[in-house]
Amino acid sequence: MITTIIFAVIAVCALYVMLAYNKFVSLKNKTAEAWSDIDTHLKRRYDLIPNLVETVKGYASHEAETFEKVTKARSAAMAEHNSVAKTAEDENALSGVLKNLFALQEAYPELKANQNFLKLHEDLTETEDKIQKARRFYNANVLIFNTKREQFPGNIIAKMFNFAKQPFFELSENEKEAAVKPADVKL
Numbered sequence: 001m002i003t004t005i006i007f008a009v010i011a012v013c014a015l016y017v018m019l020a021y022n023k024f025v026s027l028k029n030k031t032a033e034a035w036s037d038i039d040t041h042l043k044r045r046y047d048l049i050p051n052l053v054e055t056v057k058g059y060a061s062h063e064a065e066t067f068e069k070v071t072k073a074r075s076a077a078m079a080e081h082n083s084v085a086k087t088a089e090d091e092n093a094l095s096g097v098l099k100n101l102f103a104l105q106e107a108y109p110e111l112k113a114n115q116n117f118l119k120l121h122e123d124l125t126e127t128e129d130k131i132q133k134a135r136r137f138y139n140a141n142v143l144i145f146n147t148k149r150e151q152f153p154g155n156i157i158a159k160m161f162n163f164a165k166q167p168f169f170e171l172s173e174n175e176k177e178a179a180v181k182p183a184d185v186k187l
Helices: 002-057 064-078 084-107 109-113 115-150 154-160 173-179
Strands: none
Touching: 002 064, 002 084, 002 115, 002 154, 064 084, 084 109, 084 115, 109 115, 115 154
């Protein structure tokens, strides 16, 4: 009788460990899938940038410094990264220099009217929106994974099988400030 109870307790514990392990694997894979989605949209953005720079060069050829900054930021963003934080840093830098590139349209009215520029601007804006959606999806999956990893008894299983905490893909401080302006806050 006691042997049966001990065996049942061991079986229940083993079953729990197996189910918890499988849940961590599933959450880790969902996080990887979400990151892959971000990566796909980032590559699309990288592909659009050279065409955009060439179009703007036709109207603002003396803005060489801006073009050089965009090219350098694009190269840095495309480089192989070993962390989500470094990827986010380079992507935020690229977003900043792209804003400078788009600001040139104010100084060059002919550029504003160029159909190719308008189409590239629209495509890039759409891609940026997709990146933001993918970032939110990724961060939601990271939150679920990290919460499960930190809660008891999941933290024991996570530690046993070395499930490391996943990093968030965060906005830069400038983007955070731009996201909520004082005028947007209603009291």
